[in-house]
Amino acid sequence: MNISGEITVAAPRAAVFDKLKDAPFFASCVDGVKDLKEVDSTHYDAVLETKVAYMKFSFKVSVEITNLSPPDTIEAKVEGTPIGVVGRLTATSRTHLTDSGGQTVIAYSIDSTLAGKLGSIGQPVLKAKAKEMEKKFTERLRAAFAAGETQ
Amino acid sequence: MATTTIQGGTVGSQIGRSLPRLEAREKVSGRAEYTHNLSLPGMLHAKIFRSTIAHGRIKSIDVSAAKKVPGVHRVVTIEDIKTVIPNPYYGPAFHDQPILAHEKVRFVGEPVAVVLAADPHVAEQAVQEITAEYEELPAVYDEIEALDSKVYVHEELKPAGTFADLKHLTGRKQTNVALDFKLRRGDVEKGFAEAAHVFEHTFRTQKVLHLAFEPFVSIGDAKRDAVTIYTSSQGPSFVRTEIARLLGLPENRVRIRVPYLGGGYGSKLYIKLEALVTALSLLTRRPVKISLTMEECFYQITKHPCTFRIKSGVDKDGKIIARKCEVFWNGGAYADVGPRVTQKSGFTASGPYDIEHVHVDSYALYTNLTPAGALRGFGIPQLVWSYESHTDMIARALKIDPVEFRRKNILKKGARQATGTPVNDAPLEAILERIAARLAWGKPIDRGSGPVKRGRGLAIAIKAVIAPTTSVAVLNVTADGSPILYCGTIDMGQGSDTAMAQIVGEILNVPAESVRVVPRDTDVTPYDMGTLGSRSLFHMGHAVRIAAEECRAKIAALRKELGEPEGSNTPVGDLFKKKYGMQAGNIVGSGSYKPDYIPPQPGTGMTTNVAPFWMVAGAGTEVEVDTETGKVDVTRLINVVDCGKPINPKIVETQISGATLMQLGFTMFEKMHIDGGQVTNASLADYKIPGILDVPAVMENEAIDTVQPNGPFGAKGVGETATFCCGPAIANAIDDACGVRITELPLNAETVYRALRALENQPLEDE
C-alpha cells in the first residue's frame, strides 16, 4: 500500500527540516503514537495504538532514520508487530522538502505492508484507517507551523 | 436457463444412463462422511504459526510464551520434526518443500511452527504468542523478473528422482528456473522470414486458487511401526508412497484413508498436510488433526500465473506457418507439480493448429509466493487464453472472419500436432462448426443500443491428457452376487463412483445402483496414479472394465463347472450355493491399465504418441458491454466438448457447466491481491467466486456426438474440458462488441472501462 502526497506549510525549509527530524515532534503529529523511546540518535521504539470505530489495534514499532540529508531529504524505516496477534507491519517513508517562496512543500511517500492475519483479511478495515491517519497528520503538521512553533 | 444436448444410451443399458449420483441422498441429508467429521480418541489439534515475511533466514523462533498457555500440549518446529523424519523434504517433482520452514522462509504464510492442544481454540490462541526473528532477504514475485533475478528462492535444485527427465537438474544452483521444456519443430526463424505477416503479443494471467468448499484437513495417527492418515486427498497412492519414503517404512505399513472430498479441483494432490500431521503424531504418540481455515487455503496451493509471449508468422493466404511460444509459469516458493504443468502443457502451447514451424520454451519459475500446483486444466486454460486471443487478433488484423481463419488452420484428422503425434479422435472441425452454428455466426447480430454494445466471440482448444499413468481396480462379486468395487479414484463431486458402478453394472448385467464402491483405503483399494487431469474415467474406467470382465469370465467358467446349460441365467448367488452348499465364497477380478506412450525427445519434444487421447473443447459467447461503466454481461455461454460417448449424460452436463462457471470466475473477477508478498484478500468476503447471480442467462452445454475408440465404452474424461475456452471466447466477444482488446485477466469492469477510455484517447488517471 502506498500513500503519497504533498503538504505546504508556511515556514522556511530549514525550520521545517529541523522540526521534522525531531522525533518527538514527528511522533506528536502521528495519531496514536505513545511511549516514544530513543534508543540512539537514529533508532526509536514506540507503541502505535489506533482504532477504527470500536476496534482497537496496537503495534510495537521500531523506527530507524535511514537517511537524514539536510536540507531536503528524510528517509525512515518502520518495523512493528501487532500486539497479541501474529503479524508484521513494515513501512518505508521518503520525505522531500522543497523551497517555495517563504513556504516549504513537503512531498512524502510511504510504502507499507501489513502481514499476518490483519494483513490477509483485515486490510479493508485498516486501509481506510491509513487514509484517515494521513489526513490527521497533515492537519497537525499544518497546525504546528501555523501556531508559529518554528523555533 | 440451461439447455443440454447430450445423447443418452439405449434403454436397459447402464452405459448412457443419467443415473443420479449414488451418494446424492447421503450428501444432501448430511450423512456423508468427510474427514472433518472424524474424531479419534486422544486426538490433538494443531494450529500453524506462519511466516510474515516473503523471503528470509530464520534467526530464531521463540515459543516460550506459547508453551505456557494453559492447555498447550507441545510446540513444534523443524528441529523437532527432524528427530522423527531426518530428511523432511517432499514434493512430486522436487524434494524441495520442508515439512516446516527449515533455515529459510520463502513465502508469506509458510508454516514455521505448530502448537498442539486438545482444544483447537487454545492452540490458536497460543500461536499468537509465538515470535520469530528473520534476517530479511530481497524477494522476487514476478515470473519474468525471476528469470534473470539474482534473488534465488532456492540454493540448489533438488529433483525428486521420480521423473527421469528432471535428473539433469540435480544440484543446479543460482537459478529460479525449475524446469525448461523445449519443443522444436522445423525452423521458426525461417518461417517468420517467409511469412507475409508477423504478429507478436504478450498475455498474462493472474494468481487465483481453487477454494474447494471443504478446506484442507488431515489426521495423522502414527503407531510404533505403522501410520494411518485420514485425509482429504485426491491421490492416496502417492501419499502412501511419499510418507513411506519419508519414514523409511515399507508401503504396506502406511495406510491412507479418504472418504468423500468436499471438492478438490487439483488442490488436494501430492502432499499437503499429510507429512506434517504424520510427523506431529510421531512426536506426540497421539492422533493429530490439522484443519485449515478458508484463509489458510490462500497459503497452501494456488494456480500458476502465467506470461505467454506468442509470435506467429502468417502467409499471404492466411495460413499460420510459424509460431514461437515462450511461456513463463509463476510456480511460487515450492515446485509442487509445477514442473509437470510446465512440461505437459508445453505439448499443446501452440494450439489446435496445423503449423509447420513450432518453437516452444516453457519455463517453471520459483518466486516468493504461495506455491502453485495443479488446478483444473493443468496450465491449458492459461495457454488457450493466450493463443485464442492471439488467433482472433490476427484474424481481425488481416480482416479475415475469425471462424474462417480457424477453419483454414485447424488440425484436421490425421494431421501431425506440434509434437509430431497425429491427431485422431479429436473432433476439432466438428466442434468449431457446432459453435459457429449455435452462434448463427453467418448472421449479423443486434449490436446493442445506447451505451450498451453487444458482441460475440469463440475459442477452440486441445489438450493432451497426461501420460503415461496407471490405474488398478479389483472387483469382488460376493456370496449373494452383490458386487463390491475397490478402486482408488476419489469421488470429489465429479461422480466417479457412479460412473464406475455403471461400468461394472454394464458388464455384469446388473443395475449400477447394486454396485457398492468402497471408500478409499490404501489397505484395500489398489494403486491409482491420482484423480486428476480428467484421466480417471479413461484409465480407471479401463481397469474397472478389465476387472469386471475377469469376474464375468470367472462366473461363466463357474457355470460351466457346475454343469449349467448353455445360456442359463441362474443368479450368481445360487451358483455359489451350488458350489459351496451354502451362501459362501466370492469371485474376484482385477484389472490394471497403463496406456502406451512414447516420451518426447529431450530438446525437441517430439513424439509420435504423446497421449492416449486428446481433449477438445470449444466455447462461444455473446456479451453486452456497458461502455459507460465497463461492466460485461455474458448473456450467453456455449460450451461444446468432446468426451467420447458419455457414460452418464447428466453428470457430463454438470461437469461442463461446473467447469465453465469455475473458469468464468477466473476470467471475470477473481484475483489474489498481493502486497509485499502478503495476500491481502484472503477471505471469501473479499475474494469473490461466482455465485448464482453470476451465471449467464443462457448456458448451452453440449457433448458432441462422437466415440473415443480406445476408451472404455467409447468414453473419455471431461472434468477439465470446459475450462479451456471460456476466457478467450469472452475477450474475443468484448473486442467484437466495443473494440477493446484485453490481454491480462481478470476482465473486471474497471479493466474494461480503462481500456475503453484508452481507446478513445482519454485515459483514466491512475488513482
Add this chain to the structure above:
Amino acid sequence: MTPFDLVEPTSLKEALGLLDADDPAVRPLGGGTALMLMMKAGVFRPTRLVSLRKVGGMSGIKAGADGSLTIGAMTPLAALEHSAEVARAAPVITRTMRRLSNVRVRNVATVGGALAHGDPHMDLPPVLIALGASVTAVGPNGERTLKVEDLLTGYYETALEKNELISSVTIPAQGARRAAYIKFTAGSAEDWPAVGVAVSVEAAGDTLKSATVVASAATTKATRLASAEAALAGARVDDKALRAAGDAGAQEADIISDVRGSAAYKRELIRVHVGRAVRQALGDSALAANGAH
C-alpha cells in the same frame, strides 16, 4: 476466535444495563452477520456480546395512518423483503432486498444491526437516507430521534453512544416521491457494491421539483451529494441535466480506493449512476433495465 460472554437479556432496560459507555469490547448483537465477519477477521475481539434476540417488542412493521412506516430494530431484513406494507409505502426497499447480500443473511440480519454497524458498503442505509428515514435511539438517559444521515458519521462509526441502542426506524410517508437504488458491482454480482447510488425524486411533468441523492460504498459513509441535489432541483429530466448532476456529485464525493475499484473509476461510476438512478426512479424502463444490476 477467543472466548467471549454472550448474554441474552429479555428487556430493553436489562439490555441497556449490560452495555458499557466506555468499553468498546462490549457490543450489542442483532443478527450478528456483520459482527461475525469482523470477529473472524481478527479485527474485533469482544469480551461481551449483548444479544437483543430475546428482547420483546423490538421487531415488527407498522404502517401509520399518515402513510409512514415504523420498523422495529430487530426486524429481520427478510421481513422487509416480503412485507406488503413496505411494498406499498416504499417499494424501493422491496427491490433493494433482492440483491442485498443473500437469502441466508437476510433471514438473520436486522434493520437496527445494519444501521448500527456503520459499514459504508451496505445497501439499506443509503436507501433509508434517500427516503428521509430516522431512527429512535434509546439509552440510559432516555430516547432521542435522529435522521439516518446524521446517525452515520464515519467508517464503521455512528452517532450512537456505546450504551445506546436503536429501537426503531421510521420512514415518513413518501407522497409523490419516487425512489430508486442502484448497486453497481464491479466483479461478482454477489459482492459489496463498488458504488451505491440511492435517489428519491419528486417530479412535476418532465421537471424535477426536488431530489435527494445519496452515494455509498465508494465513500467512508453513506453521504448525501448536496451539489447533485442542487443541480437537479428544478431541472428538466434530460441527459444534459442528469450528466451535470452526476458530474457535480462525482466531484463532491470523498472517494476511497479499494479492491473493488480505484478512486478515479468510482468517481466515473458516480457520475454515470446519479442520472441512471433518477431515470430508474421515474420509471424509465429502457435505462432502468441497464441500471438495474
